Amino acid sequence: MKWCRFERDGRPSYGIVEGDRITAVDGLPWGEHTTTTATYALAKSKLLIPTVPGTFFCAGINYAEHVRLMAAKRGAEPDYPKRAEIGYRANNALCAHDEPIVKPRESGPNFQYEGELVAVFGKRCRNATKENALDHVFGWTIGNDVSERDWQKSDRTMYRSKNADTFKPMGPWIETDVNLDAMVTTIRLNGKVVDEFKTNNMIFDAPTFIAEVSRYCTIVPGDVMWLGTDLVPVNMTVGDVCEIDITGIGTLRNKVVAEA
Amino acid sequence: MKWCRFERDGRPSYGIVEGDRITAVDGLPWGEHTTTTATYALAKSKLLIPTVPGTFFCAGINYAEHVRLMAAKRGAEPDYPKRAEIGYRANNALCAHDEPIVKPRESGPNFQYEGELVAVFGKRCRNATKENALDHVFGWTIGNDVSERDWQKSDRTMYRSKNADTFKPMGPWIETDVNLDAMVTTIRLNGKVVDEFKTNNMIFDAPTFIAEVSRYCTIVPGDVMWLGTDLVPVNMTVGDVCEIDITGIGTLRNKVVAEA
Numbered sequence: 001m002k003w004c005r006f007e008r009d010g011r012p013s014y015g016i017v018e019g020d021r022i023t024a025v026d027g028l029p030w031g032e033h034t035t036t037t038a039t040y041a042l043a044k045s046k047l048l049i050p051t052v053p054g055t056f057f058c059a060g061i062n063y064a065e066h067v068r069l070m071a072a073k074r075g076a077e078p079d080y081p082k083r084a085e086i087g088y089r090a091n092n093a094l095c096a097h098d099e100p101i102v103k104p105r106e107s108g109p110n111f112q113y114e115g116e117l118v119a120v121f122g123k124r125c126r127n128a129t130k131e132n133a134l135d136h137v138f139g140w141t142i143g144n145d146v147s148e149r150d151w152q153k154s155d156r157t158m159y160r161s162k163n164a165d166t167f168k169p170m171g172p173w174i175e176t177d178v179n180l181d182a183m184v185t186t187i188r189l190n191g192k193v194v195d196e197f198k199t200n201n202m203i204f205d206a207p208t209f210i211a212e213v214s215r216y217c218t219i220v221p222g223d224v225m226w227l228g229t230d231l232v233p234v235n236m237t238v239g240d241v242c243e244i245d246i247t248g249i250g251t252l253r254n255k256v257v258a259e260a
Numbered sequence: 261m262k263w264c265r266f267e268r269d270g271r272p273s274y275g276i277v278e279g280d281r282i283t284a285v286d287g288l289p290w291g292e293h294t295t296t297t298a299t300y301a302l303a304k305s306k307l308l309i310p311t312v313p314g315t316f317f318c319a320g321i322n323y324a325e326h327v328r329l330m331a332a333k334r335g336a337e338p339d340y341p342k343r344a345e346i347g348y349r350a351n352n353a354l355c356a357h358d359e360p361i362v363k364p365r366e367s368g369p370n371f372q373y374e375g376e377l378v379a380v381f382g383k384r385c386r387n388a389t390k391e392n393a394l395d396h397v398f399g400w401t402i403g404n405d406v407s408e409r410d411w412q413k414s415d416r417t418m419y420r421s422k423n424a425d426t427f428k429p430m431g432p433w434i435e436t437d438v439n440l441d442a443m444v445t446t447i448r449l450n451g452k453v454v455d456e457f458k459t460n461n462m463i464f465d466a467p468t469f470i471a472e473v474s475r476y477c478t479i480v481p482g483d484v485m486w487l488g489t490d491l492v493p494v495n496m497t498v499g500d501v502c503e504i505d506i507t508g509i510g511t512l513r514n515k516v517v518a519e520a
Contacts, residue, residue, distance in 0.1 A: 052314070055350045060417070086419045088348045090315045092477045104476060126425075157320070157345045164476040165386075216364060216424040217352045 002250070003029045003139065004173035007046040008038075017042060017173055029174070030122030030138045030221045047097045050141050050174045051120055053224045055217075058089045058145065059209055062202050062228025069232040084204035084212040089145070089226070090163040097171035100257040101146055103238055104164055110149035111236050111256075114229035115187045115244035117199050118143040119206050120174050125219040133210035136219065139174035142244050142252040143226045147233075170224070175249045180206070185229075188243040189236065197230035199246055262510070263289045263399065264433035267306040268298075277302060277433055289434065290382030290398045290481045307357045310401050310434045311380055313484045315477075318349045318405065319469055322462050322488025329492045344464035344472040349405070349486065350423040357431035360517040361406055363498055364424055370409035371496050371516075374489035375447045375504035377459050378403040379466050380434050385479040393470035396479065399434035402504050402512040403486045407493075430484070435509045440466070445489075448503040449496065457490035459506055 002017035008024055014033070015022035022040045027033030061067055061081050071078040095101070103111055122138025146168065151161035162168075183199035204212075206227060213219065236242055238258045245251045262277040263285075274289050275282035282300045287293030321327055321341050331338040355361070363371055382398025406428065411421035422428075443459035464472075466487060473479065496502055498518045505511045 054312070055352045057350075081416060083415075085415050085417045087417045088350055088419075088423075090317075090348055090477065092315045092480065092483075106475075155343075155345050156341060157347045159346045159348075159473060160476040163348075165478050213419060215366075216420040217350065218425050219352065223352075 001176045002173045003050065003176065005048040005050045006040070007048060008040065012048055015040070028221070047172050049094045049096045049170050051222045051224060052091065052094075053222055054220050055223050056089045056091055057086045057213060057219075057223065057225040059084070059204070059226060059228040060087045062204060063197070063230035064203055065197070066228070066230045066232070073232060081203060084209045086209060086213045086225070089168055090159075092165060093163045093168035095166040095169050095254070097169070097252055097254070099169065099254060100166065101144075101169060101236075101242070101254045102166045102259050103256055104148075104160075105259045107148045108150045109235055109237070112147050112149060112233035113187060113236055113242045113244070114145035114147060114233055115185050115195065115246075116143040116145050116226045116229050117183070117185065117246060118170060119210070119225045119227065121219050121223045121225070122221050124221065125210065125214045128211050128214045130207040130211045133207035133214075136210065137206070138221070139176040140178050140246075140249055141170060141174050141224075142172070142246050142249055143224075144169040144242060144244055144252060144254060145226060145229060169252055169254045171252050172250050178248045183247040186245040187233075188245070189234070189240050191241075194234050195231045201230065202227060261436045262433045263310065263436065265308040265310045266300070267308060268300065272308055275300070288481070307432050309354045309356045309430050311482045311484060312351065312354075313482055314480050315483050316349045316351055317346045317473060317479075317483065317485040319344075319464070319486060319488040320347045322464060323457070323490035324463055325457070326488070326490045326492070333492060341463060344469045346469060346473045346485070349428055350419075352425060353423045353428035355426040355429050355514070357429070357512050357514070359429070359514060360426065361404075361429060361496075361502070361514045362426045362519050363496075363516055364408075364420075365519045367408045368410045369495055369497075372407050372409060372493035373447060373496060373502045373504070374405035374407060374493055375445045375455065375506075376403040376405050376486045376489050377443070377445070377506060378430060379470070379485045379487065381479050381483045381485070382481050384481065385470065385474045388471050388474045390467040390471045393467035393474075396470065397466070398481070399436040400438050400506075400509055401430060401434050401484075402432075402506050402509055403484075404429040404502060404504055404512060404514060405486060405489060429512055429514045431512050432510050438508045443507040446505040447493075448505070449494070449500050451501075454494050455491045461490065462487060
């Protein structure tokens with residue numbers, strides 16, 4: 001089932017996407033809710049980010065080939081992560097499907113997408129086991145971990161390299177029924193495939209991350225966990241349209257525009 | 261004026277603290293609100309964290325003496341930050357005044373407080389100048405950036421060293437009228453003063469951080485920015501009561517308990 005969050009008569013509402021229609025739902029997908037009789041044309045609706053997370057977890061480095069290739073690019077030895085240590089991103093950076101990625105005036109040419117699978121939590125989670133970890137996940141969406149690589153190198157933190165406004169597109173919706181092992185992540189720039197990788201070919205899979213994080217941290221409904229990207233992204237320039245497609249979920253599409 | 265958030269008839273509510281009473285307010289302090297006629301005894305009320313931030317900004321390293329002393333402890337040269345680069349903390353770690361700090365079973369002896377001044381935002385803020393930065397701050401509260409130093413050294417991220425559940429006490433309330441330059445931060449363990457420093461003796465002050473962050477990131481009402489700590493904290497053990505007092509705001513008090 002596909003759950004979206006959309007602008008309904010000027011206010012955020014959840015809805016269920018079936019074909020080209022959205023059926024509005026009052027309440028939260030992971031809480032009490034009532035399906036209404038109101039339906040809207042998907043094509044005419046403004047989709048919103050599918051959740052506003054309390055905590056925005058992000059795995060960062062999580063694919064072996066990505067570690068190897070990025071290290072080779074720097075002329076360094078690959079440094080594979082030894083444990084599933086989670087990082088964070090900032091809510092201010094979130095933007096929805098079809099909203100623009102705004103390239104800051106001061107940013108340089110090494111401005112890149114990162115296509116990521118995102119777990120959206122539906123149940124409170126503390127001390128999960130790898131076996132029951134996925135019981136706490138409500139569904140899955142897509143994230144684009146947009147990165148300014150020169151800032152990422154020069155700065156002590158990632159406040160502007162990864163958390164500037166619009167640097168975290170997420171959407172288009174949450175899919176509850178997936179087959180993680182059958183998923184392929186395909187990234188297109190202006191319609192041309194630039195990257196394609198097996199989504200679940202992670203160093204630490206979602207259950208491992210959820211079990212490790214929840215040994216120390218409570219995860220609550222509406223939280224998200226972004227799970228990293230593979231390969232070596234290429235640069236995006238103003239005017240480019242970036243599409244991230246994950247089998248069974250859909251396509252997250254955003255256009256790069258210049259900062260006014 | 262002191263604004264608190266408290267449990268009112270089982271639900272979170274804002275209130276104004278005057279003497280030993282809380283007057284309940286419907287709505288948000290920084291938005292439309294109505295002062296009610298309902299008052300409650302402060303001593304009998306359960307205080308909640310004064311805001312649930314959308315983005316939880318945290319300066320990290322921001323006092324010269326702290327950098328110098330912490331480096332000396334490690335036998336290293338001090339590495340002073342060159343720019344006001346903000347970091348992040350996680351909402352799951354927040355806890356209120358008088359709630360326990362839970363020391364994880366697996367944590368070691370180097371378990372420490374960090375007393376910090378916290379800016380709470382009341383106005384949307386993008387591209388602030390140093391001159392108008394404080395116009396966006398609604399008021400000020402106190403944070404305790406609890407840290408497990410061995411995890412901080414061993415881990416690639418700060419997910420458990422600084423973001424485990426209850427590691428981020430914040431409160432007791434928001435004070436809107438302060439004199440930053442007159443503030444002193446005093447930290448007591450079990451009633452004994454362990455640290456005392458001039459609160460505003462920062463490497464980068466609040467206006468500098470707000471201007472730098474808002475060049476790239478939109479800060480919204482309810483967001484918080486923690487501004488770092490000075491000196492070298494000492495270890496806390498189970499049973500210790502940590503009090504952080506900042507002139508003009510009040511005292512944030514939390515007891516350390518063992519994980520069940």
